Amino acid sequence: MLTHLYIKNYALISHLDIDFSSGFSVLTGETGAGKSIILGALSLVMGARADTKTITEGEDRCVIEATFNGEKEYIIRRELNSNGRSRSLVNDEVVSQSELKALARQLVDIHSQHENLLLNDDSFQLSIVDAIVQGARSKEQGRRASAGIFEAYTEKYEAYCNAKQALADLKALATKSSQDQDYLSFQLNQLQEAHLVSGEEQDLETEQYQLSHADQIQQSLQQAIYNLDGDERGVLSQLHELDLSDASEELQERLKSAEIELKDILSETERLAEHIEADPARLQAVEARIDLINSLLKKHHKQTVDELITLRDELEAQCSRFEHFEEDIRALEEKVTGYRLQATGAAQELTKSRKAVRETIVKDLTENLKKLGINHAKVDIEYNTLPDFTPSGIDDIQFLFAANLNQSLRRVSEVASGGEIARIMLCIKALIASTNGLPTIVFDEIDTGVSGAVSVQMGTIMKQMAQSRQIIAITHNPQITVQSDTQYLVYKQDEENHTETHIRQLNADERQQYIDQYYATISRAIASKNAE
Secondary structure (H helix, E strand, C coil): CEEEEEEEEECCEEEEEEECCCCEEEEECCCCCCHHHHHHHHHHHCCCCCCHHHECCCCCEEEEEEEECCCCCEEEEEEEECCCCEEEEECCEEECHHHHHHHHHHHEEEECHHHHHHHHCHHHHHHHHHHHHHHHHHHHHCHHHHHHHHHHHHHHHHHHHHHHHHHHHHHHHHHHHHHHHHHHHHHHHHHHHCCCCCCHHHHHHHHHHHHHCHHHHHHHHHHHHHHHHCHHHCHHHHHHHCCCCCCCHHHHHHHHHHHHHHHHHHHHHHHHHHHCCCCHHHHHHHHHHHHHHHHHHHHCCCCCHHHHHHHHHHHHHHHHHHCCHHHHHHHHHHHHHHHHHHHHHHHHHHHHHHHHCHHHHHHHHHHHHHHCCCCCCEEEEEEEEEEEEECCEEEEEEEEEECCCCCCCEEHHHHCCHHHHHHHHHHHHHHHHHHCCCCEEEEECCCCCCCHHHHHHHHHHHHHHCCCCEEEEECCCHHHHCCCCEEEEEEEEECCCCEEEEEEECCHHHHHHHHHHHHHHHHHHHHHHHHC
16 A cells, blocks of 8 residues: 655645555545646656656756555655656665556556546456456465466467567568569579589689799799709709718717708609690690689679689578478468367457456446446347457457436447546446455546535445545545545645645544534535525
């Protein structure tokens, strides 16, 4: 329940620090006193959209802090700066707006006047039924079990949607691939017919150079052979003639090693000379091969043969997949069918649970609406099946209503007046409150458009709701106010150069004075009527 509210620099409130009681409390005050400002501040701290215009004029920052006590204490703080930046904290830890809203939904339900319009919204009507389903199942099975039926559907629905999307993507790819198949096959054939070998471009360039410069290379090799072993001037001949008998043994060994190495070089050079010869046909073939490779590199924007080989392998994989598209599509279609069956089963369980609470909803709403002065009220729920799955199932739920004896049941949005919608919403809130554990409900002038005995009954319903949770009502209606446990007065006060909104809890004497004035007014009205 809400135990404390602190507001600083919000609209006409420069400072407000108030405790709230359990049970049934009302906020009263003249029109324009600032009751809606306090509600706006509470909405902001519960995750509503921030607006820098709400910061008190001349101030740089506003702060709103609400304390909730229950199984655990939560201190929720919202700070808004004039530069547009805001932050939210729960027990001094920064949280995101989505996290704040998720927590708020577990702590308080703020029913403002505009929420009555939601009764015209199909998804809102569905959410009402689901709230009652969850509340009823929580009592029977525990809260975790109650959520299971909705989680099961969500899991099956998402699996079905994912498989359906995957199938659509695969079919689109198959269509596009069939259009590209001829072109890709042509590219693949070119690469396959090239019989590419990793790193071959370097070998080809080396061979091309040797073939195109065969005469020069042959001359250089012959000159090297002559220099090594040509008549008496050859290096080997001169080395052999050296007389180093007086040299050290180490030097003689080194000369022998040098001679062996030079002979080996000579042998290798002679071998190369035997194989270097002009071969115009081979040169032409090598250059043709280089041209083919360069053409493929340029066409496919690659730098090396290895990159061309990688591309070839990728094209082979793509072209191979063409042959398996039909098989893959059939397999995925079977998966979609299976997931659809599972989603259908889970959706039917949802529908079953929603229909199971129909009698409870109809009975409860009808009885309470009659208490609220709609003596011939009739209520029902229409269940229709949607053509396809939605995140909420396959149900289209419509609340039907008739206020008069000769009136047939029709959709609430078509026949209910503003006052009737307000009463229907109060009855719905009372029903939801009786089945779930929401600790605090705030009603913002839900009694608008009603008076007299109907107001008394509205107060009675809120009083009954307050037996198991905190109810806070913003009202002008004395018939509701006198039934509350605690009364707060919201008022304006002119300060030195500005106007301030304040709130204070009425003490026992002030409370009794308010009640006495109310009953005195009733007595005068009765006396006046009797005199007539």
